[in-house]
Amino acid sequence: MITCKDFLRELNDFLDETTDPVLRAELERHINECPNCWVICDTTKKTIQVYKGMEAQNLPEPVHERLMSMIAKKKPGCCGGGDTH
Numbered sequence: 001m002i003t004c005k006d007f008l009r010e011l012n013d014f015l016d017e018t019t020d021p022v023l024r025a026e027l028e029r030h031i032n033e034c035p036n037c038w039v040i041c042d043t044t045k046k047t048i049q050v051y052k053g054m055e056a057q058n059l060p061e062p063v064h065e066r067l068m069s070m071i072a073k074k075k076p077g078c079c080g081g082g083d084t085h
Contacts, residue, residue: 002030007037015045 007030013019014027031038059067
């Protein structure tokens with residue numbers, strides 16, 4: 001029996017259609033019975049479709065610097081910021 005946690009762990013492969021047929025059938029059965037997982041799957045699928053055709057955009061340098069600074073503050077040792085000990 002597939003749980004919601006199992007489904008979320010397999011979501012990427014499910015959407016890429018790389019799961020084996022037996023597991024895929026179990027995952028499909030789960031999302032047909034679980035409205036929460038169905039919404040997650042449907043929303044993720046639609047989000048991928050929206051972004052799939054878009055070209056990558058570069059961040060303006062000030063935005064990139066602020067983002068990297070915030071990441072460094074959240075995770076010491078990351079991106080050259082914070083203490084590594």
